[in-house]
Amino acid sequence: MSMTGAEIVVRCLQEEGVEHVFGYPGGAVLFLYDALFKQTRVKHVLVRHEQGAIHAADGYARSTDKPGVALVTSGPGVTNAITGIATAYMDSIPLVILTGQVPTAAIGQDAFQECDTVGITRPCVKHNFLVKDVRELASTIKKAFYIASTGRPGPVVVDIPKDVTTHQCDFEYPEKVAMRSYNPVVKAHSGQIKKAIQVLMEAKRPMVYTGGGIILGDAAPQLTRLVRLLGLPCTNTLMGLGGFPATDRHFLGMLGMHGTYEANMAMQHCDVLLAIGARFDDRVIGNPKHFFEEPRTIIHIDIDPSSISKRVKVDIPIVGNVREVLEELLRGLEASKARPDEEALKTWWTQIELWRGRDCLKYDHTSAIIKPQSVIQKLYEVTGGKAYVTSDVGQHQMWAAQFYKFDEPRRWINSGGLGTMGFGLPAAVGVQLAHPDSAVACVTGEASIQMCIQELSTCKQYRLPIKVVNLNNKYMGMVRQWQEFFHGNRYAESYMDALPDFVKLAESYGHVGMRIDKPEDVEPALIEAFSRKKDLVFMDFTTDQTENVFPMVPGGKGLSEMILV
Amino acid sequence: MRHIVSILLENEAGALSRVSGLFSARGYNIESLTVAPTEDATLSRMTIVTSGSDEVIEQITKQLNKLVDVVKVVDLSDGEHIERELMLVKVRAIGKDREEMKRMADIFRGRIIDVTDKDYTIELTGTGSKLDAFLKAIDRAAILETVRTGASGIGRGDRVLRA
Numbered sequence: 001m002s003m004t005g006a007e008i009v010v011r012c013l014q015e016e017g018v019e020h021v022f023g024y025p026g027g028a029v030l031f032l033y034d035a036l037f038k039q040t041r042v043k044h045v046l047v048r049h050e051q052g053a054i055h056a057a058d059g060y061a062r063s064t065d066k067p068g069v070a071l072v073t074s075g076p077g078v079t080n081a082i083t084g085i086a087t088a089y090m091d092s093i094p095l096v097i098l099t100g101q102v103p104t105a106a107i108g109q110d111a112f113q114e115c116d117t118v119g120i121t122r123p124c125v126k127h128n129f130l131v132k133d134v135r136e137l138a139s140t141i142k143k144a145f146y147i148a149s150t151g152r153p154g155p156v157v158v159d160i161p162k163d164v165t166t167h168q169c170d171f172e173y174p175e176k177v178a179m180r181s182y183n184p185v186v187k188a189h190s191g192q193i194k195k196a197i198q199v200l201m202e203a204k205r206p207m208v209y210t211g212g213g214i215i216l217g218d219a220a221p222q223l224t225r226l227v228r229l230l231g232l233p234c235t236n237t238l239m240g241l242g243g244f245p246a247t248d249r250h251f252l253g254m255l256g257m258h259g260t261y262e263a264n265m266a267m268q269h270c271d272v273l274l275a276i277g278a279r280f281d282d283r284v285i286g287n288p289k290h291f292f293e294e295p296r297t298i299i300h301i302d303i304d305p306s307s308i309s310k311r312v313k314v315d316i317p318i319v320g321n322v323r324e325v326l327e328e329l330l331r332g333l334e335a336s337k338a339r340p341d342e343e344a345l346k347t348w349w350t351q352i353e354l355w356r357g358r359d360c361l362k363y364d365h366t367s368a369i370i371k372p373q374s375v376i377q378k379l380y381e382v383t384g385g386k387a388y389v390t391s392d393v394g395q396h397q398m399w400a401a402q403f404y405k406f407d408e409p410r411r412w413i414n415s416g417g418l419g420t421m422g423f424g425l426p427a428a429v430g431v432q433l434a435h436p437d438s439a440v441a442c443v444t445g446e447a448s449i450q451m452c453i454q455e456l457s458t459c460k461q462y463r464l465p466i467k468v469v470n471l472n473n474k475y476m477g478m479v480r481q482w483q484e485f486f487h488g489n490r491y492a493e494s495y496m497d498a499l500p501d502f503v504k505l506a507e508s509y510g511h512v513g514m515r516i517d518k519p520e521d522v523e524p525a526l527i528e529a530f531s532r533k534k535d536l537v538f539m540d541f542t543t544d545q546t547e548n549v550f551p552m553v554p555g556g557k558g559l560s561e562m563i564l565v
Numbered sequence: 566m567r568h569i570v571s572i573l574l575e576n577e578a579g580a581l582s583r584v585s586g587l588f589s590a591r592g593y594n595i596e597s598l599t600v601a602p603t604e605d606a607t608l609s610r611m612t613i614v615t616s617g618s619d620e621v622i623e624q625i626t627k628q629l630n631k632l633v634d635v636v637k638v639v640d641l642s643d644g645e646h647i648e649r650e651l652m653l654v655k656v657r658a659i660g661k662d663r664e665e666m667k668r669m670a671d672i673f674r675g676r677i678i679d680v681t682d683k684d685y686t687i688e689l690t691g692t693g694s695k696l697d698a699f700l701k702a703i704d705r706a707a708i709l710e711t712v713r714t715g716a717s718g719i720g721r722g723d724r725v726l727r728a
Contacts, residue, residue: 118579
C-alpha cells in the first residue's frame with residue numbers, strides 16, 4: 001500500500017510499539033504532526049521547549065526498558081534538543097530522535113530554520129541518519145531503533161527533510177536488521193569468565209563495583225545473587241544506584257567524589273576488584289595515579305570494549321552483555337564448591353565495618369534550620385523507598401544519591417555524565433507517563449529547576465502528579481561549596497538574588513505550592529503532598545545555606561583522601 | 566610511536582567526518598589520512614597514519630570499531646605491511662639545472678609527467694621517508710609546489726582486510 005513519508009514514520013512508530021512521542025511542532029515537521037493527528041495509537045506529548053522533549057523521552061527510557069522517542073522541528077528545534085541528546089549520550093540512554101529538516105532542494109542553501117543536524121549532533125549521538133529517499137525511510141527508522149537499543153545503548157537521530165514526508169512509496173517494515181558494520185558483542189569469552197572466577201576465589205579483599213551498565217543491561221537480579229552468594233562488599237556509582245539493594249548489608253553506599261568513606265576506602269584497598277558496567281571515570285576513582293598506588297587485580301565486565309582499559313589498566317577484560325556474563329559467572333560458581341577464603345573475607349569485613357562506623361553521612365539532626373539531608377531522608381521514609389526519584393544537578397543530587405536508599409533499578413533517574421541542570425522536571429514528565437500510578441519525585445534546587453521550569457505547564461496539560469522537592473538555599477549550592485573550599489569563600493555569582501515566589505509560581509501554572517521553613521514541618525508537608533494523588537505539588541523547602549556535601553574527594557586527589565564532616 | 570591504521574567503512578555520506586570528528590574530539594593525532602572507494606563501491610578504504618602510546622593506539626582502534634559505519638579496523642603496524650605514498654612536485658628546471666633535475670628524478674625512480682620550458686612536474690611514489698629524501702636531495706629553492714597523498718597501506722602476503 002502506498003503511503004506518504006509522514007504516514008510511514010507514524011506506522012514505524014506503531015510497529016515499534018511506541019506509546020509516547022515527546023515533541024514540539026514546527027514548519028519542517030507539519031506533515032508528521034498531521035499524520036500523528038490522524039491516529040490514536042501513538043500519543044504525542046507536547047512539551048514547552050525541545051530540551052524538555054529529549055529529557056522526557058530520556059526519563060521514559062531510563063525508567064522502563066524501552067527506547068524513548070522525541071520529535072522536533074529543524075533548525076532551532078534541533079539546537080534546543082542538543083543538550084538533551086548529549087545528556088542521553090553520556091549516560092548511554094536509548095533514544096530515537098526524529099528531526100525535521102528543510103526540503104532536500106533547500107539543504108545547504110542557508111534556508112529558513114536550516115541547520116546541519118547530522119553535523120551538529122554527530123559528536124553526541126551513537127549514530128545519525130539523513131533520509132533523502134522516502135524508500136529508505138522505514139528501513140532507516142528500523143535501524144535507528146535497533147542501534148539505539150542494542151550493544152551499548154545511545155541516542156540515534158533520524159533527520160527527515162520536509163519533502164520526504166510528502167513523497168509516496170509502498171510501506172514495508174523490515175522484520176530484522178542486518179548490518180555488516182554493526183554487530184555488538186553479546187556472548188563473552190568463556191575462558192575469561194573462568195579466569196575471573198579463579199581470581200575471585202583467591203581474593204583476600206574482594207570488592208564489587210558496578211555502574212549504569214547493570215541498570216541498562218537489566219542485570220540487577222544477577223548482581224544481587226552474585227554478591228550475596230559470595231558475601232562480597234558492593235558499591236554502586238551514581239549511575240548504578242538501585243543495581244544492588246541499598247538496604248542490604250553488603251552495600252557500602254555510593255563511591256566516588258561524594259561517595260561514602262567505607263566505599264571509597266574499600267575501593268582503594270581491595271586486592272581484587274570486580275567492575276561491572278562501569279567506566280572508572282574521574283568522579284569515581286579520583287586521581288588515577290593515586291588509585292594505582294595500591295596494587296589490585298581488576299576484572300572488568302562491559303559491553304563496550306572501548307570502556308575497558310581506557311582510564312585504568314585492566315587485568316581480566318570481559319566484553320559482553322553484563323546479564324549474560326553474570327549468568328555464566330553464576331553458573332560457574334554454583335557448579336563448583338570453591339568459595340573465597342572465609343577467614344580473609346571475615347577480616348576484610350571487620351575492616352570495612354570499622355570504616356562504616358565512621359558514619360560519614362552524619363549531620364546535625366537538631367538544627368533549627370531545615371537540613372537538606374533530612375528532607376531526602378523523610379522523602380525516603382514517606383514514600384517507603386518506592387518512589388521514582390528524578391533529580392537535577394548539584395548538591396541536592398548528591399544528597400538524594402546518598403540518602404534515598406534505592407532497592408530497585410530504574411528508580412533513580414539523574415544526569416550523571418553530562419551533569420545537566422534542568423534535567424529533573426522534564427525527566428519526571430517521562431517517568432510519570434511511563435508509570436502513571438507510581439509516586440514520582442523530582443528532587444531539585446532553586447537554580448536547576450529554573451532551567452526547565454516551563455515544563456510545569458506540560459505537567460498541567462497531562463495532569464502529571466509529580467512531587468517537586470525543591471531544596472532552596474538561594475545558592476548554586478555545589479558552586480558555593482567549591483568556592484568555600486577552593487576559592488577563599490569568594491562566592492562569585494553563585495548567590496541567586498530575586499528568586500521567584502515558587503509557591504505562587506506553581507499556583508500560576510495551576511499546581512499546588514507549599515513553602516516549608518521549619519524542620520518539624522518537613523514530614524507533614526511530604527505526607528500531605530504524596531496524599532494528593534492527582535496534583536502536582538511543588539514543595540519549596542527553605543534549607544540551610546551553609547550545608548556542604550560530605551565526604552568529598554577534591555579534584556585531583558586520591559579516593560582515600562576525602563574531606564570528612 | 567607511529568602507527569598506520571587501515572579502516573574499511575561504509576561508503577556513505579558523512580562517514581569521513583565521523584572518523585575525523587572522532588580523532589579531533591578525543592585529541593588523537595592524524596599525520597595523514599587517505600580514503601577512496603574500493604572495488605566494491607559500497608565500501609571505502611581509509612588509511613590513517615597516527616602516533617601515540619600503546620594505550621592510545623588501543624583506544625583509537627576500539628573507538629574506530631565503535632563507529633557504526635566502520636566495518637573493520639586493523640593496525641597494519643602490528644605485522645608485515647607495505648606502505649606507499651604518491652607525491653607530485655613541481656620544480657624549476659632552467660638551463661643547466663634541467664639536466665640535473667632529470668637525473669635526480671631518475672635516481673629516485675620518479676617520472677616527469679609535465680614539462681614546460683621553465684619547469685618539470687615529477688611524480689614520485691614510495692614510503693614517506695623516500696619522498697622526504699628526494700625533497701632533501703634537490704635544491705630547495707627549485708621547489709615550486711609539492712602535493713602528497715599521505716600513505717596508503719596494505720598487509721603483506723595473506724594479511725587481507727575485507728568485509
